[in-house]
Amino acid sequence: MKAFDEQEWLAYRRKMIAETERFIEWGLKHPDLVTWIPSKPVNQGGYPRRVATWFYSVVFPRR
Numbered sequence: 001m002k003a004f005d006e007q008e009w010l011a012y013r014r015k016m017i018a019e020t021e022r023f024i025e026w027g028l029k030h031p032d033l034v035t036w037i038p039s040k041p042v043n044q045g046g047y048p049r050r051v052a053t054w055f056y057s058v059v060f061p062r063r
Helices: 006-029 049-059
Strands: none
Touching: none
16 A cells, blocks of 8 residues: 655545535435435434345445
8 A cells, every 4th residue: 555645645635525525515416316324323222233234235236
């Protein structure tokens, strides 16, 4: 793995932030095309295993 100098890291960081910004903007414009990620307040415990199984089958479908 290549080590970044400070300028390379800052450029890479800006690129990651810009890409994330574009994705979020796209998702807000097209909510029907975005995979819903279930959430729950931290103090309410975990999800049943079947929720994780379903979620990962959608996120990482077998081809």
